[in-house]
Amino acid sequence: MLTDKYKKLEELEKVVEFTYPGITLLIRDSNLGDLGSKYKVGMILKELGFTDASLRRGGMVTTHRLAILSNHYANMQAYEHDTNWGLCVLEAGSHFKVLDTCTRGDKTQIILLHLPEKGWEVFDTVATDIDQQVVAIVREGFEHCLDMPPISELSTQSWLSRCRYPIGMSESGEYFPLGEY
Numbered sequence: 001m002l003t004d005k006y007k008k009l010e011e012l013e014k015v016v017e018f019t020y021p022g023i024t025l026l027i028r029d030s031n032l033g034d035l036g037s038k039y040k041v042g043m044i045l046k047e048l049g050f051t052d053a054s055l056r057r058g059g060m061v062t063t064h065r066l067a068i069l070s071n072h073y074a075n076m077q078a079y080e081h082d083t084n085w086g087l088c089v090l091e092a093g094s095h096f097k098v099l100d101t102c103t104r105g106d107k108t109q110i111i112l113l114h115l116p117e118k119g120w121e122v123f124d125t126v127a128t129d130i131d132q133q134v135v136a137i138v139r140e141g142f143e144h145c146l147d148m149p150p151i152s153e154l155s156t157q158s159w160l161s162r163c164r165y166p167i168g169m170s171e172s173g174e175y176f177p178l179g180e181y
Helices: 002-019 033-038 120-124 129-146 157-162
Strands: 024-030 044-046 051-054 064-070 087-090 095-104 107-115
Touching: 002 120, 044 120, 051 064, 064 087, 064 129, 095 120, 095 129, 107 120, 107 129
Parallel strands: 064 107
Antiparallel strands: 024 051, 024 064, 044 095, 051 087, 095 107
8 A cells, every 4th residue: 555655656756857847938828808717726728739829928918828837848939930929839639737817907817837748637636836936936927027018929910810719628618628539
């Protein structure tokens, strides 16, 4: 019995050690409307499609900012053709944990932790001290960005249409199943 506990603890440590080192903040701004209220701290979501986000941070022209923390995304900046989006793409079928929601005036930030493909399930029952430290840093950055002008390249119709969909749910607010699809 004790051996099983140690094995589970070792597995948990491996997953946590994979998730946090080298974590980067990616930004995805959109107008989610009422769907924004469906993101609850602690919930796990699965996105069926690829997820576009940006490495660039600035002010917002939208109502919602999905702040994605990830260390396993594809940096696609080298393949941009004069768009200067700071484009990054997260794999289809990615899982996310909602770490925080924060509203200032008419702007809301939702912090999502991009979970590893293997072992994401442990985050359904585990929260770490690291999460709270990261939330404090990302919230502070959000406050700072609210005083900045929007980045013109991330305010174009082309970019905004790439980011208009919510993560982890349909346009009508139905959560995608967490298992295989």
